[in-house]
Amino acid sequence: MVNCKQYFFKATLLFISVTFLSCKTVAQQPAQNVESQNQIKVSSNMKWSDKMALTLMKRHPQAFMIDDAKAPKWDYVHGLVLHSFEELYKKNPDPRYTAYVKGYADALVNADGTIKTYELENYNIDMVVAGRLLFDIYKKTNDNHYLTAMQTLKKQLESHPRTKSGGFWHKKVYPNQMWLDGLYMGEPFYAQYTVTFENGKNLDDVAKQFEQIQMHATDPKTGLLYHGWDESKQMPWANKETGNSPNFWSRALGWYVMALVDVLDYFPKNHPKQKELVGYLNNACESLAKYQDKSGLWYQVTDKGGEKGNYLEASGSSMFAYAFAKGANKGYLPAKFKKLANKAFDGLTKQLIKVDADGTITLTQACQVAGLGGTPYRDGSYEYYVNEKKKDNDPKATGPFILAALELNR
Template sequence: MAVALLLTNICVAQNYFDDFPVMANPKTVGDKLSTRFLESKHQLYGDRGIHYAEVCTWYGALKFAELTDDQDLVKELRTRFELLFHIEKDLLPPPIHVDQNMFGSLPLRLYTMTKDERYLELGLPYADSQWILPPNANEEERKWHEKGFSWQTRLWIDDMYMITVVQNQAYKVTGDPKYIDRAANEMVLYLDEIQRPNGLFYHAPDVPYYWARGNGWMAVGMADLLYDLPENHKDRPRIMEGYLAMMKSLKAYQSPGGMWNQLIDEPDFWPETSGTAMFTYAFIMGVKHGWLDAEEYGPAARQAWLAMVPYIDEQGNVTEVCIGTGKKNDKQYYYDRPRPVGDFHGQAPYIWCVNALLEK
């Protein structure tokens, strides 16, 4: 029965995810975004290495190159990375924080594609060190470690992409179940602790606002984890429950034009592209893999994709992207956030959507 449902969903999904207008063709969009990435300078944390938003974009571009068998693009993306082994070695992020550690997903992805051992040797310690308590750990970090969770646990919604992406990649390259178990165990913790009754997530327990991109990290994190998690894994039912609850609520808050706003439940706020792209990705993944009803969510995903594409300018920059945003218990603060053109926070999830649409 489950297989039949999945096959039905795939057939219906092809109808919703095919025959796009020229400007919305996933391959065309992917080429444009990947070219723009290669033209871009590094985004840095000051003296703490390459920023996670660039890593997310780079990771997406690599997957796009693989899906389209674009060996020239693979070569250019690898050439950009090769500098990190010598000339730009100082830009490697230190494994001292959840945002820096997720860098490991990038060399691990390159190892999957090339089997070059240098990538494995560089990437795997970023995954391992998320569970190795540093000598200078504070009391809260020690507490999480003693409970079997990553010492980098913060109960911030961003973490459910930053932790899971590197652990998932480590699982794929090693086959060691401890990595996927870590990711699933963390996800269940976060769902139990911070998911609201309506399926969405506050930016933080003391900041009761449904910020779009923050929720987007959870949406993408759950979708990617469900894709990688074995069907018989003990934590799969709980994660699926959390994912379905979130998707139902997101569908209810999608605007008539297809986008989601900077604060999801505030109709007077502006449409925000990075969160919209993340939710669209989660919808596409759910429809294609049979987790979501295709006839209900397929049209919503298609509408969102068609609404997103016009926000890409002629240079391949995504517009209306909320800048990196810390929590603040002030609604106006979220409304007033700057919207830098071409911010990697927006470029990345757009490429992820391209990949989800192209995957068979």
């Protein structure tokens, strides 16, 4: 009888201890987050890249929270911003940066390599770009589930629907359409994958994506590229002769030139398509330089500076600053583009950055989102672009801002 009593007493004690400890752990979790947030200090003498990265970490303690996400989501904005953290780590190896990136990967990639919230059968090119984060993590850890996740994204590209001329559709729900955005979403990952795992066998196909958009979406008069091209010419926004959307949107052009400078990292100089891509970059950047405002920035609708409602926009300006600087640093673009990039960065820091009391920074005047078609319908008109919502520290601006700061060593 005594033994039973002792057993019952010990079991009860154990249950209370475990319950108490687990309650304590749960209760302490947010406190740890708050504590680490408070530990992040942003000082005025830091480089702009660190200021922005630490600002984001302070305001979004876990990387999946970027863009005010409430739950982990596999998404292109996380792919963009966290890629900038990986590049920052190469210049300033602060372990907090890699931990932040890996935290995102581990919140989204399951132990079997499946990716939470990702659905291959949607054939959404936006979903590929976050796969760029997994190359370094896989290299460092050699954990196969990261490789499996990358293979899944590559599988999407293998069966992704294409235009008759071979260009990836932007999404399954946008048939026959290529958007400039999609070049950044798909091609840098595709190029890195084929060079890392396939001895570069698909580099011609990567180049083909740029050839298609360059051939179909370039305006012969300005040299700028239209936001979208519909091969079928069926969309109400599409020009009945060319299939192009009606306007030039700076962020779409920004995605395009960033895609070019990033993809060129994987094209050997002796590759037959390398010079072609460098040529596209020069054409686009020369055309963009003509529309740079005296402030150093670019307008939301690129070629209509000064028209009613148009404004100097942060994401496109940051993307151009990055592409110009990297293009010049790598020798793809003439040296004058480094000066233009510095002028753009001056415009961003002097006109669009606000510094808060705790030293954190906010980049203002970023367009939150813009697209074509869909529900509610987006017609690609001038009025449409200038009236889309703006968002402070939108990730489509903060990621390129960090990348530009790194290329310019500011």
